[in-house]
Amino acid sequence: MEWEKLGRVFEPNGTSTWAKHSALQPTPIVLDDKIRVFCGFRDDDGMSRVGYVDVSADDPQKIIRVSQEPVLDVGDFGTFDHHGVVPCAVVKKKDEIHLYYAGYLRGEKVRFQVFGGLAISKDGGETFSRHSPIPVLDRTPEEPLFRVIHSIFWEEGKWRTWYGAGKEFIQGRNKTLPVYNIRYMESVDGLSFPSSGSLAVDNLEGEHRVGRPYVIRQNGSYIMFFGKGKEEEPYRLTYAVSKDGYTWTRQGDIKGLTLSDDGWDSEMMAYPAVVTTGTGTYLFYNGNNYGREGFGCAKLLSW
Numbered sequence: 501m502e503w504e505k506l507g508r509v510f511e512p513n514g515t516s517t518w519a520k521h522s523a524l525q526p527t528p529i530v531l532d533d534k535i536r537v538f539c540g541f542r543d544d545d546g547m548s549r550v551g552y553v554d555v556s557a558d559d560p561q562k563i564i565r566v567s568q569e570p571v572l573d574v575g576d577f578g579t580f581d582h583h584g585v586v587p588c589a590v591v592k593k594k595d596e597i598h599l600y601y602a603g604y605l606r607g608e609k610v611r612f613q614v615f616g617g618l619a620i621s622k623d624g625g626e627t628f629s630r631h632s633p634i635p636v637l638d639r640t641p642e643e644p645l646f647r648v649i650h651s652i653f654w655e656e657g658k659w660r661t662w663y664g665a666g667k668e669f670i671q672g673r674n675k676t677l678p679v680y681n682i683r684y685m686e687s688v689d690g691l692s693f694p695s696s697g698s699l700a701v702d703n704l705e706g707e708h709r710v711g712r713p714y715v716i717r718q719n720g721s722y723i724m725f726f727g728k729g730k731e732e733e734p735y736r737l738t739y740a741v742s743k744d745g746y747t748w749t750r751q752g753d754i755k756g757l758t759l760s761d762d763g764w765d766s767e768m769m770a771y772p773a774v775v776t777t778g779t780g781t782y783l784f785y786n787g788n789n790y791g792r793e794g795f796g797c798a799k800l801l802s803w
Contacts, residue, residue, distance in 0.1 A: 501723075501739075501754055501755060501800065501802070501803055502755040502756050502800075502801040502802050503754060503755065503756035503757050503783060503798040503799065503800055503801060504756055504798060504799050504801050505756065505757070505760070505765075505796065505797075505798045506560065506561055506782075506796070506797045506798060506799055507561065507796055507797070508764050508765075508787070508793070508794055508795070508796040509537075509553070509555060509560060509561055509563070509784070509794070509795055509796055509797050510523055510537075510539075510553045510555075510563060510566070510794045510795055511523070511764075511793055511794030512541060512794065516541075516568075517543060517544075518541060518543050518549050518551075518569075518570055519541035519542070519543070519549075519551060520541075520542060520543050520544050521541075521542055521792050521793075522539075522540065522541060522542040522548070522790070522791045522792045522794075523539035523540070523541060523553070523786070523791055523794045523795045524539055524540030524541075524542070524548055524586050524771070524786065524790065524791045525539065525540055525586050525587060525588065525602075525712065525771040525773075525786065525791065526538070526539050526553075526771065526773055526784035526785065526786065526791075526795040527539070527587040527588060527589065527590050527599075527773055528590075528773055528775045528782075528784055529590045529591075529592070529597070529625070529775070530557060530775055530776075530777055531624065531625065532557075533556070533557050533558075534554045534555065534556060534557055534564055535554070535555050535556075535557050535560060535775055535777065535782075536552050536553075536554050536625055537552060537553045537554070537555060537784060537795070538550055538551070538552045538571070538587035538590060538599065538625075539551060539552065539553060539587065539791075539795065540584070540585065540586035540587060540791075541570070542584075542792075546584075547574060547583055547584045548574075548584040548585060548586050548604070549570035549572065549573050549574060549584075549585060550570055550571050550572035550585050550586070550587050550599070550601065550619075550628070551566070551567040551569075551570055551571060552566070552567045552571060552625065553565075553566050553567075553795075554566070557777040557778065557779070558777070558778070558779050559779070560782050560784075560797045561797065571621070571625065571626065571627055571628050572585050572587075572599065572601065572619050572628045572630075573585070575603060575630075575633065576633070579603075579605075579633055579634075580603045580605055580613075580615050580617070580634065580635050580638075581601075581603025581604065581605070581615075581617055582603075582605055583604045583605050583606045583612070584602075584603070584604035585601050585602070585603055585604070585617070586601060586602045586604070587599055587600075587601050587602075588600050588601055588602050588616070588648055588649055588650050588712075589649050589650055589651055589652050591652060591653065591654075591690075593690070595622065596620050596621060596622055597620070597621040597624065597625045597628075598618060598619075598620055598621075598690065599618070599619045599620070599621065599628055600616060600617070600618055600636075600648075600649040600650075600652060601616070601617050601618070601619060602614050602615075602616065602617075602648045603615055603616070603617045603635065610645060610669055610676070611669065611675070611676060611678075612678075613639075613645050613646070614645075614646050614647075614648055615635035615637055615638055615639065615646075615647050615648065616635050616636055616637030616647055616648040616649045616663070617630065617631075617632075617635050617636065618630070618631040618632070618636045618691070619631065631691065635647070636649075636691060636692070636693060637649060637663065637693060640695045640696055641695075642665075642667065642695075642696045643665040643666065643667060643683075643696060644667050645666055645667050645668065645669075645678070646664060646665055646666040646667075646678065646680045647663065647664075647665045648663055648664050648665075649661055649662075649663045650662060650663055650664060650711075650712050650713050650714060651663075651713055651714055651715040651724075652687075652690065653715075654690075655745075658686045658687065658688060659686065659687040659688070659689070659690040660684075660686055660745060661684065661685050661686060661687060661693065661697075662682060662683070662684055662700060662713040662715050662724065663682070663683055663684075663685065663697065663713075664680050664681070664682060664683070664711045664712070664713070665680055665681070665683050665697070666678060666679050666680025666681065666709075667679075670708060672731045673731065677708045677709075677731055678708070678709060679703075679708050679709060680709050680710075680711060681699065681700075681701060681702045681703055681709070681710055682699075682700045682701040682702075682710055682711070682713045682724075682726060683696075683697040683698060683699055683700055684697050684698050684699075684700045684745070684746060685697030685698070698746070700713070700724075700746075700748050701713065701724065701726065701740055701748050701750060703728075704728075704750070706730050707728055707729060707730050708729065708730065708731065709727075709728075709729045710726055710727065710728050710729070711726060711727055711729070712726055712727055712770070712771045712772065712773075713725070713726045714726065714772050714773050714774055715745070716774050718803065719803070720743075721741060721742065721743055722741065722742040722743070722744070722745045723739055723740075723741055724739060724740045724741075724742070724748060725737065725738075725739050725754075725772040725773075725774060725783065726738065726739070726740070726772065727769070727770045727771060727772070734767060734768040734770075735768050735769060735770035735771075735790075736753070736758075736759070736768075736769060737753075737754055737757045737758075737769045737770070737772055737785065738750065738751065738752065738753065738754065739751050739754055756798065756801070757769065757783070757785075757798060763787075764787040764788055764793040764794065764796070765785075765787030765788060765796060766787075766788065767787075767788045767789075768786075768787060768788050768789065768790070769785055769786070769787060770785065770786045770787075770790060770791070771785055771786045771791065772784070772785045773785070780799050780800060781799070781800035782797055782798065782799055782800070783797065783798045783799075783800070784796070784797050785797075785798070
């Protein structure tokens with residue numbers, strides 16, 4: 501594959517109390533003549549709420565509209581998503597849009613826990629209501645700290661699902677580090693899921709996390725874009741390939757999607773997501789400091 505970076509698309513300007521900075525984990529869906537990119541916008545306390553940035557389907561660098569209010573707010577006190585909600589995967593189901601999201605809850609002995617929620621929109625993605633106040637992906641004995649859907653689509657009579665999961669933090673030089681990898685499971689309805697899945701992509705030596713698996717189908721095969729992270733080397737983008745979506749082979753760097761020499765994506769590239777429109781295939785991603793400076797876009801030049 502070869503990609504061309506188009507540059508940064510959006511950065512919050514700090515004027516909104518709920519969207520002071522960051523546009524976490526851009527999650528796009530094509531709606532008519534636009535791409536709606538759902539993001540997590542953070543307030544001064546670092547709590548994220550879901551909003552969106554509409555860009556042109558013909559030119560993803562052209563911003564059409566930015567949501568003025570959250571389409572999904574944080575959960576009630578004591579719930580699994582009380583300390584932040586971040587979009588992860590979005591799919592159309594008949595007349596509804598289903599948004600799978602990460603719900604954060606801060607802790608004392610662990611810095612945070614994150615589990616997968618589901619919110620549903622019946623007005624084209626302008627507002628969302630929670631499917632349930634509890635996660636659709638809750639803690640399990642094997643996955644007690646992290647469990648979040650990042651890719652889901654209907655195929656062969658089932659919802660095929662790739663998700664991030666883990667059960668520990670390890671001590672780093674200056675803070676504890678979350679440990680998680682990428683797993684696979686299936687669902688008959690996209691609402692209920694098994695208590696555990698199979699390993700899809702694991703960490704290599706020195707890595708403590710691989711995350712945000714974004715899976716697409718291409719020419720009879722599957723491509724998974726994801727981020728890999730080490731303590732001394734923040735997230736970089738990479739990919740894996742598969743013939744069946746079950747067994748994956750990790751690849752190396754992606755041509756055109758390496759760090760810039762300077763600027764907003766010179767230290768980190770994270771949280772990839774891919775869409776195709778009439779003018780091409782585009783990959784959205786975050787840059788330095790986990791998207792604090794917004795998100796950018798790249799265009800596919802060749803497979």
